[in-house]
Structure formats: structure tokens, C-alpha cells
Amino acid sequence: xxxxxxxxxxxxxxxxxxxxxxxxxxxxxxxxxxxxxxxxxxxxxxxxxxxxxxxxxxxxxxxxxxxxxxxxxxxxxxxxxxxxxxxxxxxxxxxxxxxxxxxxxxxxxxxxxxxxxxxxxxxxxxxxxxxxxxxxxxxxxxxxxxxxxxxxxxxxxxxxxxxxxxxxxxxxxxxxxxxxxxxxxxxxxxxxxxxxxxxxxxxxxxxxxxxxxxxxxxxxxxxxxxxxxxxxxxxxxxxxxxxxxxxxxxxxxxxxxxxxxxxxxxxxxxxxxxxxxxxxxxxxxxxxxxxxxxxxxxxxxxxxxxxxxxxxxxxxxxxx
Ligand SMILES: NC(=O)c1ccc[n+]([C@@H]2O[C@H](COP(=O)([O-])OP(=O)(O)OC[C@H]3O[C@@H](n4cnc5c(N)ncnc54)[C@H](OP(=O)(O)O)[C@@H]3O)[C@@H](O)[C@H]2O)c1
Numbered sequence: 001x002x003x004x005x006x007x008x009x010x011x012x013x014x015x016x017x018x019x020x021x022x023x024x025x026x027x028x029x030x031x032x033x034x035x036x037x038x039x040x041x042x043x044x045x046x047x048x049x050x051x052x053x054x055x056x057x058x059x060x061x062x063x064x065x066x067x068x069x070x071x072x073x074x075x076x077x078x079x080x081x082x083x084x085x086x087x088x089x090x091x092x093x094x095x096x097x098x099x100x101x102x103x104x105x106x107x108x109x110x111x112x113x114x115x116x117x118x119x120x121x122x123x124x125x126x127x128x129x130x131x132x133x134x135x136x137x138x139x140x141x142x143x144x145x146x147x148x149x150x151x152x153x154x155x156x157x158x159x160x161x162x163x164x165x166x167x168x169x170x171x172x173x174x175x176x177x178x179x180x181x182x183x184x185x186x187x188x189x190x191x192x193x194x195x196x197x198x199x200x201x202x203x204x205x206x207x208x209x210x211x212x213x214x215x216x217x218x219x220x221x222x223x224x225x226x227x228x229x230x231x232x233x234x235x236x237x238x239x240x241x242x243x244x245x246x247x248x249x250x251x252x253x254x255x256x257x258x259x260x261x262x263x264x265x266x267x268x269x270x271x272x273x274x275x276x277x278x279x280x281x282x283x284x285x286x287x288x289x290x291x292x293x294x295x296x297x298x299x300x301x302x303x304x305x306x307x308x309x310x311x312x313x314x315x316x317x318x319x320x
Contacts, residue, residue, distance in 0.1 A: 001055035002303045006087075006208030007283040009159050009180050011125070013058035013087050015278055015303035017210060018051050018296075019287040020044070020059060023073050024066020026233030029094075035066060036291075037234040041073060043292045048077050050293040054300040058087040060183075060210065060287045061119075062130060063111050064094035068118045075120035083121060089181075089210070090115050091163060093130030102133050103144040112151055126181055127151065128161035132169035145177055163212070167196035174201060181208035183287070186277055187216045189241075189318040194280070202283065209284030211277055216241070217289070220273050220318070222255025224248050254317040261313070267301040274302050276311035 003012040023044045027035025051059070061070045071090060092115070097107040115124060127148060134141040151157045163183035164170045170182050182202065186193045193199050193211070202209050215221055217236055227243040230236040241247040255269055262268035274286050290296045306314075 001300055003055075003057075004278075004285055005283065006058075006181060006210075006285070007202075008206045009126075009208050011087055011159075011208075013285055014056045015285050016056060016274060016299045017058035017060060017285045017287050018048075018056050018299075019212065019289040020061045020070045020074065021065050022289050022291050023061070023070035024064075025069060026231070027066050028233055029064075033230075033233050033235050033237050034064070035233050035235060037231045039066075039291070044073055045077065046293045047290050047296050048074065049080055050296040051290065051299075052081040052085060054296060056290075056296065056300065057085060058089065058210075058285060060089045060212075062091035062094070062128075063115050063118075064091070064130065067095070068114065071115055071118035075118050078120055087125045088119060088121065089126035089128065089161065090119065090124055091128040091130035091161070091183075093128075093133075101135060101140060102131070103129070103140040105143045105147050108144065108147045109151075112147075112156055116156065123155060124157045126159045126161050127157040128163045128179075128181075128183055129177065130163055132162070132164040132166070132173050134173065138173070141173060141176060159208075161210075167192045167198040171196055171198045171201055174198075174207075179207065181210060183210045183212055185213055186211035186286075187214050187220060188273055188276060188315050189216055189220060191315070191319075199280070206283060209281060211281075211284065211286045214274050214277055214286040214288055219247070220251055220254070221269055222251040222253075224251065250318065254314075257317055258314065261310075265301075267298050270298055270302045271304075271306070272310075272314045274299075275304055275306045276314040278303070279305050279308060279311040 002015045022036035025039035092111040159180040161181040162177045162179040165185045167184045258272040265271045
């Protein structure tokens with residue numbers, strides 16, 4: 001697996017890194033589905049071990065994933081996988097506790113301690129602010145930054161990250177947070193990373209970047225033949241494209257085209273969808289959700305860059 005330097009952290013991580021949102025299983029937040037159905041602890045544990053064996057050394061989780069279940073699953077692996085081999089990232093911000101806003105300092109400190117406990121580690125390599133909802137006027141931001149900087153001084157975290165689904169929101173706050181790594185949403189269908197100006201900011205400031213949901217939660221692979229629904233507790237019920245026949249067809253057509261175009265590659269679809277995101281990203285990686293050893297094996301076959309021309313061709317299949 002090719003390694004990339006995660007910006008000015010100077011840490012070498014796998015170009016295809018591991019996302020573990022699904023390891024939290026089905027989950028609700030109020031009446032909203034926020035988890036993943038179909039989770040299996042045994043398969044997920046085997047996937048972690050396989051990832052380590054194949055050099056996928058950057059694992060991403062969050063306090064919110066299964067209300068700590070994903071972090072705990074990772075914390076239980078250190079008897080088999082040496083902790084020092086893994087660059088471990090987690091996030092806080094979606095779990096609110098008894099407060100009426102995100103990022104209450106006292107609760108943030110509580111969540112950091114809980115993540116350390118769940119992950120069975122003395123230090124979190126990278127801790128993200130999970131989203132950019134810092135209050136109407138951004139009034140909770142300064143206190144949130146202070147908590148993270150203090151945790152860094154105390155040796156509880158090594159690097160600070162900033163994430164959001166909206167690249168513009170990351171850009172709005174990045175100059176104040178000064179994150180060493182950002183985590184934006186990016187895939188070949190939904191891509192405001194470059195157009196928002198965030199890419200330029202990343203390049204200018206040598207910031208590490210980890211793109212999340214690079215397969216649009218599996219949809220882009222073209223493996224769905226028909227509009228699909230998911231059970232309650234699976235956040236994919238909130239993604240309308242899974243029920244849209246036109247989008248399903250576009251993904252199937254894209255699959256067919258890439259199978260032909262990259263026919264000599266062992267994983268033509270993943271190569272097209274993932275490596276095209278890396279072609280303009282010298283300081284970054286993709287965070288791919290891998291739920292089983294088979295999905296890790298497939299992921300381990302990609303992670304190399306591709307020509308700009310091929311990357312443009314792949315994007316043209318998905319963007320209208
Ligand atoms: N910062 C944030 O706000 C944020 C938000 C979302 C995600 N993330 C991070 O990014 C990670 C990845 O995002 P994601 O989980 O939303 O989606 P993703 O990486 O776009 O898709 C992952 C899903 O695709 C399917 N898949 C994986 N490999 C496959 C293969 N070889 N062939 C066919 N299907 C395959 C699996 O689901 P099935 O097997 O069920 O099809 C897997 O769970 C998360 O785990 C999390 O760490 C962060």
C-alpha cells in the first residue's frame with residue numbers, strides 16, 4: 001500500500017485509509033437513523049487485522065459511531081495489532097450530552113477521556129472537531145479550540161483536525177482552528193472540495209486531508225441494480241440517491257465503462273473511484289469504509305495515483 005505524508009504532521013499514512021463508522025452498527029439519534037445495518041463484530045475485527053497486515057495503517061472512528069461501539073471494537077484489538085503501528089483518529093462534536101449546543105468545553109473534556117478509555121490508549125493521534133456547528137455567530141468556537149489545544153499540551157492528543165460535510169464550512173473556520181488535518185466529504189459525484197477553494201487553502205498551508213465517503217456509502221460502485229431501501233437505524237435511509245433509478249443507472253453505466261477502460265487493473269471500479277480522488281491530492285488519503293476482510297483485500301489493491309486525463313474521464317461519468 002502506497003504511503004502519503006499527511007501534510008505537516010509528517011506522518012506517513014496509507015493512501016487508502018480505514019473508516020469505521022459502520023462498526024457502530026445500527027443507531028438512532030432521536031428519530032434520525034445515524035448508523036449502519038448489517039454490522040458484524042467478528043467480520044469487523046477480522047477487517048482490522050487484515051488492514052494492519054496489508055499496511056492500511058490509518059484508522060478513523062468517532063465517539064458518535066454506535067455511541068462508542070466503534071471505538072471499543074478498535075480498543076479491543078491491541079492484543080493482536082501493535083498500537084504503535086496505527087495512526088488513530090477519532091472525533092467529537094455530535095454527542096451533545098445534557099447541553100443544548102455542541103462543543104460545551106466541560107463535555108468535550110469528558111468525551112476525550114471517554115474516547116481514550118474506549119480506544120484503550122494513552123494518546124489519540126488525531127482528534128477532529130466532527131462538524132462546524134459552532135453556534136449562530138461561531139460563539140462556541142474559541143472555547144472548543146482551547147479544549148483541543150490544552151489536550152495537546154497535556155499529551156492526550158497529537159494533532160488537531162476539522163471536519164464537515166460542507167467544504168465551505170471547513171474553509172470558513174480553518175484559519176481560526178489551524179487544523180493539521182481536515183476531513184471533507186468527497187467522491188466523484190459530490191465534489192465541492194476544489195470548487196469551494198478548500199483545496200487551494202490545503203495546498204498553501206500544507207494541511208493533511210482525509211476524504212470521507214469516497215464511494216458515497218457504497219452506491220457509486222454500481223452494485224445496486226434497483227432503487228434500494230434500508231432498515232431504520234441505517235443512515236442510508238436518509239440518502240435519496242439510493243432510491244433514485246436515474247442515479248442507480250448512472251452508477252451501473254459507470255461500473256461498466258470502468259471495467260472496460262481499466263480492464264487490466266485487478267480492481268477497476270475501486271481504482272477509478274478512489275484513485276481519481278488522489279490524483280490532485282499530494283498531502284492526502286481517502287477514508288474508505290471497509291466492513292470485512294474481503295473489502296480490505298479489495299482496498300489494498302488500489303491507492304496509486306492516476307493521470308489527470310483518466311481522473312477527468314472518471315469524473316465525467318458521474319457529474320452532469
Ligand atoms: N467526518 C464525517 O462527518 C464523516 C462522515 C461520513 C463518513 N466519515 C468517515 O469516512 C468513512 C467512509 O465513509 P462511509 O462509510 O460513509 O462510506 P464509503 O467509504 O463511501 O463506503 C463504504 C461502504 O461501501 C461498501 N464497500 C466497501 N468496499 C466495497 C467494495 N470493495 N465493493 C463494494 N462495496 C464496498 C461497504 O458497505 P456495504 O458492504 O454495506 O455495501 C462500506 O461500508 C467512515 O467510515 C468514517 O470513518 C466521516
